[in-house]
Amino acid sequence: MATQKSTTSSGQKPNGDEPNEFYEVRKSGVHGYGGFAKQDLKKGTRVTEYLGDRISHKEADQRYEDHDENDNHTFLFIVDKRTVIDAGVGGNNARFINHQCDPNCESTIEKGRVWIETIRDVKKGEELGYDYQIGREKDDPDNVDEIYACRCGSPKCRGTMLFPATLAEFRKEQRAKAAARKRKSAAGKSKSKSKSKGKKNKGKRKTKRSTRKK
16 A cells, blocks of 8 residues: 555645746635745746645555545645646645636646646736546545635635536536437447448547646
8 A cells, every 4th residue: 555645734844945047936815835936927937836745546545545535635636537736745836826717827737747838828916727627436525625625715716626616517517528428328239230341440549637636
């Protein structure tokens, strides 16, 4: 079993000696610490890379199996189906950039690396934030929206860091996915009955880029 690590942001403090020309970490009115622009930033500025221990999903589950389900403050970032970044272990100050429902930044995954970039011009002193888009799961506890409540203060605040924003939307999304799988399965059976003798077209594999943070 993987060694237990620090499972929460509680007690963790910014890396004071970490150089970055674009932002600094200090106390935030949204939650704990936050990242604030040290200068005016243009749209498209790559502010920082999200760093930490790169582990598998299985190891992440083992590492945090005793984590309090009522505590949402972990530093896990899903890179892809194989990799999770645990910024609570060897992470940089990017882990303190808070969630915003109407963000001025976004997370971008490029060749397995996670970057935080501005999506509009940002004024000096403005707090940086991006939409965590934490995915809902079928086995979520009843109070999951309370656990992942958002307090970003934006007029566009949806009240939760979860995505989709409501349980009803999540269930609707699940039904749509189930129906799509059913249609795909039926189409596959139909094709197998009328198999062509022509050259097989392998096509391109379509990948989905995930920017969801846990």
